[in-house]
Amino acid sequence: MNMHAPSSPKLNLIRLPHGDGLDLPSYETAGAAGMDLRAAVGEGSPLAIAPGRRALVPTGFIFEIPDGFEAQVRPRSGLAFKHGITCLNTPGTIDSDYRGEVKVLLINLGDEDFVITRGMRIAQMVIAPVTQVRIEEIAEATETARGSGGFGSTGV
Ligand SMILES: O=c1ccn([C@H]2C[C@H](O)[C@@H](COP(=O)(O)OP(=O)(O)OP(=O)(O)O)O2)c(=O)[nH]1
């Protein structure tokens, strides 16, 4: 499903040889924030992640994230809830100038082996605007009502 407006930015992608035959990343509902990414593991070689272990899972695609945007690779809540599978570095950051294969760093926080098969939807990718700021070092921070209070300073 892809209900994007005609004016939506375009995401170019390049399919790698081991992504041959995989469905494209897809928005599963009309209002989905993220497109699901699929595992490009071998057809006959599923990838088992043991409890407490992690694995870098290929997606089979290079993405050209449009200038001024990033992609965030996030866990799927169903995998997290049912199997304890999440992204270790969530949200993974895909830079707009990255031209390597997007990979998903999964960790198994469950108590059973989790087996990833080819085409399994393992994570979701959100395209989000980013701003690169100008960085300048100054001598003192401006005063605010909050000041340095944090970490629960306003109560529960
Ligand atoms: O979940 C992820 C996170 C990152 N990347 C790729 C795209 C990203 O643009 C690049 C670098 O990611 P990041 O900046 O998070 O890693 P780093 O440890 O800072 O590596 P680098 O020094 O290459 O920036 O790695 C992925 O494929 N999947």
Ligand SMILES: [Mg+2]
């Ligand atoms: Mg980096």
